Amino acid sequence: MSGAWVLLTISSYAALLLLRRNTPLLHRLAIQSVAVLDGMLSDGDDDVKLAALEAATGRLLRALFSFLLLLWVGALLIGVPWLFQGKGFLDLLLSWQGLVAVSAGGTLAFFLPRTLPGVTAASGLGASSHSALDQLLHRMLLNHPHVHMRLMRREMARWRKRGGAPKPSFLWVTGLARAGTTSILERLVATGAYHSLNYANMPLVLAPGLWKRFHNPGTGKLQERSHG
Structure with a gap:
């Protein structure tokens, strides 16, 4: 019976490693899902909006089909011990030993090997100090302006209900990259006379x-921001 647990651990490792190896597919699925929502929120010409929405929906369906196929292959890999256990496989899978074997194999797949060559490049995420998840979140939001604008309007409406009033006076700080605009901005904010996003x-x-509800940056060691 111990041999069956080992086989289940190995098959679970293979299934989750396959999922990890296809991380770019999961990224595409997430991005295309937001792209469809962005198309629905677009306020442009109806014909242009419909064409863009149809294209985004087609890409989403292709990514979804590929994802379901990936899950099916992963399930087949986990079911490999069934070839040797027969009817006893389900009892093995639902036992505490089987659950431990699946958990152990799946966990190992996310740590061994430490890196998978080509996964980052295939996902369209470049080398960066930001994690792949951070880069994906940036692409999901910043590449789809209609979603972003809808969130802004919602936040502004709630802010006005709480008594917020816009102040028309503002100061633009702009310039070329590495020209010191960030330093100037921080010095102006430090005076207390100005407020700014960062x-x-x-x-x-x-x-x-809205972002503050999910992310509260600490005051750790400052790092130089990457410039592309």
Whole structure:
């Protein structure tokens, strides 16, 4: 029976490693889902909106089909011990030993090997100090402006209900990359006479109140921001 548990651990490892190896597919599925929502929220010409929505829906369905196929293959891999156990496989899978075997194999797949060559490049996420999940979240929000604008309007409406009033006076700080605009901005905010968003508000820069519910940046060691 111990041999069956070992086989179940190995098959679970293979199934989850396959899922990890196809992380770019999961990224595409997430991005295309938001793209469909972005198309629905678009306020452009109806014909243009419909064409864009149809294209986004087609890409989403293709990604969804590929994802379901991936899950099916993964389930087949986990079911490999059934070839040897027969009817006893279900009892093995539902036993505490079977659950431990599946958990152990699945956990190992996310740590061994530490890196998978080509996964980052295939997902369209470049080398960065930000994690792949951070980059994915940025692409999901910043590449789909209608979703972002809808979140901004919702936040502004709630802010006005709480008595908020817009202040028309503002100061633009702009310039070329590495020209010192960030330093100037921080010095102006430090005076107390100005308020500004900062990089901690990314990627929900237009809805900072909503983002603050999920992300509260600490005051750790400052790191130089990457420039592309």
